[in-house]
Amino acid sequence: MADISDHPRETFRISMLLYDARYRSLTIQVVAAMLIMLFLAQLVDNTVTNLAVLGKDISFTFLWSTAGYDINQQTIPFTSQDTHARAALVGILNTLLVAVLGCILATVIGVFAGVLRLSKNWLVARVMTFYVECMRNTPLLIWILIVFAVMTEATPQPRDFREGGTAAMIFGDSVAVTNRGVFIPNPIWADGSGIVVAILILSIIGIFVLRYVARKRQEDTGQQLPVLRLSLAMLIVPVTLAFFALGRPITLDYPVLGGFNFEGGLQVRNSFIALWLALSLYTSAFIAEIVRSGILAVSKGQTEAAFALGIQPNRTMQLIILPQALRVIIPPLISQFLNLTKNSSLALAVGYMDARSTLGGITVNQTGRELEGILLLGIFYLITSLIISSAMNFYNSGVKLKER
Amino acid sequence: MRTATGKVSTCRCAALSQPLFWVTAKPCKFVPLTSQTRFTALAAGEVDVLVRNSTWTFTRDTDLALDFPAINYYDGQGFMVPRALGVSSASELDGATVCIQTGTTTELNLADYFRANGLSYEPVPVATNAEGQQQYLAGACDVYTTDISGLAATRATFEAPGDHVILPEVVSKEPLGPAVRHGDNAWGDIVRWTTHALIAAEEYGLTKANVAELAAAPTDNPEVNRLLGTEGELGAMLGLDADWAVKVLSVSGNYGEIFEANIGESTAVGLARGLNAQWTEGGLQYGGPFR
Numbered sequence: 298m299a300d301i302s303d304h305p306r307e308t309f310r311i312s313m314l315l316y317d318a319r320y321r322s323l324t325i326q327v328v329a330a331m332l333i334m335l336f337l338a339q340l341v342d343n344t345v346t347n348l349a350v351l352g353k354d355i356s357f358t359f360l361w362s363t364a365g366y367d368i369n370q371q372t373i374p375f376t377s378q379d380t381h382a383r384a385a386l387v388g389i390l391n392t393l394l395v396a397v398l399g400c401i402l403a404t405v406i407g408v409f410a411g412v413l414r415l416s417k418n419w420l421v422a423r424v425m426t427f428y429v430e431c432m433r434n435t436p437l438l439i440w441i442l443i444v445f446a447v448m449t450e451a452t453p454q455p456r457d458f459r460e461g462g463t464a465a466m467i468f469g470d471s472v473a474v475t476n477r478g479v480f481i482p483n484p485i486w487a488d489g490s491g492i493v494v495a496i497l498i499l500s501i502i503g504i505f506v507l508r509y510v511a512r513k514r515q516e517d518t519g520q521q522l523p524v525l526r527l528s529l530a531m532l533i534v535p536v537t538l539a540f541f542a543l544g545r546p547i548t549l550d551y552p553v554l555g556g557f558n559f560e561g562g563l564q565v566r567n568s569f570i571a572l573w574l575a576l577s578l579y580t581s582a583f584i585a586e587i588v589r590s591g592i593l594a595v596s597k598g599q600t601e602a603a604f605a606l607g608i609q610p611n612r613t614m615q616l617i618i619l620p621q622a623l624r625v626i627i628p629p630l631i632s633q634f635l636n637l638t639k640n641s642s643l644a645l646a647v648g649y650m651d652a653r654s655t656l657g658g659i660t661v662n663q664t665g666r667e668l669e670g671i672l673l674l675g676i677f678y679l680i681t682s683l684i685i686s687s688a689m690n691f692y693n694s695g696v697k698l699k700e701r
Numbered sequence: 702m703r704t705a706t707g708k709v710s711t712c713r714c715a716a717l718s719q720p721l722f723w724v725t726a727k728p729c730k731f732v733p734l735t736s737q738t739r740f741t742a743l744a745a746g747e748v749d750v751l752v753r754n755s756t757w758t759f760t761r762d763t764d765l766a767l768d769f770p771a772i773n774y775y776d777g778q779g780f781m782v783p784r785a786l787g788v789s790s791a792s793e794l795d796g797a798t799v800c801i802q803t804g805t806t807t808e809l810n811l812a813d814y815f816r817a818n819g820l821s822y823e824p825v826p827v828a829t830n831a832e833g834q835q836q837y838l839a840g841a842c843d844v845y846t847t848d849i850s851g852l853a854a855t856r857a858t859f860e861a862p863g864d865h866v867i868l869p870e871v872v873s874k875e876p877l878g879p880a881v882r883h884g885d886n887a888w889g890d891i892v893r894w895t896t897h898a899l900i901a902a903e904e905y906g907l908t909k910a911n912v913a914e915l916a917a918a919p920t921d922n923p924e925v926n927r928l929l930g931t932e933g934e935l936g937a938m939l940g941l942d943a944d945w946a947v948k949v950l951s952v953s954g955n956y957g958e959i960f961e962a963n964i965g966e967s968t969a970v971g972l973a974r975g976l977n978a979q980w981t982e983g984g985l986q987y988g989g990p991f992r
Contacts, residue, residue, distance in 0.1 A: 377812035454840035648826040662804035
């Protein structure tokens with residue numbers, strides 16, 4: 298081909314699509330794309346034809362009909378007279394609730410377990426090894442069922458809390474652990490509570506500004522501000538002052554034993570606790586290994602160099618080791634968060650009303666719209682995963698090695 | 702198993718065991734399904750008939766494209782509570798926690814009943830009857846609700862059945878029967894007329910004990926003769942042998958015998974015939990005419 302410019306340009310012939318290396322890869326790609334599209338068209342056609350044979354069409358109008366069933370855990374108001382679409386939304390919010398709380402708890406436990414596994418204390422390191430190996434080598438479903446069984450079988454019934462019963466509330470009669478869930482005080486937001494919350498948010502923003510100012514000042518003058526003490530003061534003092542100045546607008550509604558069950562307060566259901574704890578514990582074992590590998594990936598020379606410069610051990614961890622370890626930790630952490638979110642669909646096993654149980658469970662069953670329901674469920678998980686993934690990738694681009 | 706035309710060639714259909722159980726004797730296969738998966742499995746052709754406890758409803762018959770060829774048990778939804786609660790009526794259940802199997806009509810009836818009566822409740826969804834039973838016995842719910850026959854059968858397995866009461870309210874109509882696919886009509890006919898054969902046999906006094914004797918030679922009753930195949934060609938019209946009903950009846954007897962042996966008053970379940978008595982005795986069971 299090197300001497301092609303020496304000759305007059307060849308005219309294009311059909312056979313060149315196959316025998317000329319310049320066109321061959323293009324030919325192969327076009328043919329492959331056509332085959333893939335044919336295959337997909339065949340799949341869709343097959344589905345539609347077979348549904349037609351069964352006397353079924355594809356329609357999403359069921360979403361706007363009355364759901365007719367009740368959902369116990371609601372983050373937004375829902376009655377049986379609302380639509381299937383709203384039932385799906387309630388389920389989706391429940392999925393997101395357990396996924397977000399699960400990711401947070403899994404990260405906290407995982408970081409602890411990962412760091413402790415590297416401890417120089419033999420016992421602590423071995424206990425953490427045992428924990429990690431036990432958790433990640435058994436199916437998640439078993440952990441969900443174990444936590445659920447413990448919560449239902451080993452805790453007292455609400456009626457045991459009556460006079461002369463065997464159970465008692467804890468934390469000054471504010472929390473009741475029952476086999477129907479844990480009842481905790483519920484905050485009531487009266488007039489003026491919005492101001493308190495706004496002040497809290499402003500304080501948090503202020504803390505970030507303070508940290509920025511402190512860093513700038515240190516870089517310019519070398520003087521350090523007592524950031525921790527100032528931050529704590531900024532966090533606590535204005536909110537407390539506002540709370541009392543506005544006449545305590547936020548009060549707590551305590552759970553009280555009623556006819557059948559505890560009334561008032563906030564019921565954290567056993568299904569939620571089982572799913573949340575099991576998902577967090579299981580995923581934390583994987584995160585622990587990711588954290589451990591991230592820390593080990595930072596060369597020992599970095600620590601030694603830091604020590605040689607006279608940097609204290611905790612500052613070394615904070616300024617030298619962790620920023621480099623995060624580069625290794627973040628990408629696999631994303632996939633663990635995705636796993637946790639998708640694994641939350643095991644909620645079905647303990648009757649937690651997530652998207653799988655409402656949209657992909659009761660709604661599908663009551664309307665007979667299997668294909669549509671499961672399709673929507675798949676799209677929901679896909680979108681959620683893509684959002685988590687892009688958010689984490691955005692964070693990753695902030696911490697990753699910047700090559701200039 | 703079943704041929705493409707829907708005719709049963711090698712399957713001898715027999716009804717036995719549980720009253721609502723349809724059994725197609727070998728070479729047929731039982732597939733255990735949950736209430737969530739049953740209709741999908743039937744619609745997809747994974748199974749050919751759903752036996753036991755599917756309620757015949759308008760939407761299932763039309764929108765889910767199912768057929769309910771016959772009703773073999775007239776049931777209704779009820780509530781079971783521990784006697785210790787001291788509840789005597791469902792109207793006292795305000796604020797109760799209720800265990801319920803998801804994917805059932807019970808779920809919708811429950812929501813309707815509590816809403817119509819202005820009562821609040823907390824639903825605890827469970828996937829199977831076994832799970833519901835375990836949750837109920839652990840006290841994770843105050844009330845277990847399903848069809849009354851199901852409640853009685855569940856209670857019969859408890860260590861102390863007497864500690865639990867089934868409340869008098871019946872909050873729904875639950876006609877139970879086998880379900881088949883739309884368009885599987887020849888097979889639906891077999892399911893329908895096997896059920897009717899069991900019911901009619903009780904009316905005519907055909908039992909497991911005497912069916913062989915009565916089928917040996919034509920009797921005075923032409924309807925019995927046609928049913929047992931000693932007269933006419935009814936079996937062939939279903940695509941079955943002439944003595945199909947004899948085979949069905951010789952497995953465990955007529956409808957009444959199956960009822961008494963499995964859930965009747967002499968068993969642990971202890972259900973009265975009630976609505977399921979013969980029409981001649983004030984019940985709703987009415988075997989179709991065999992002609």
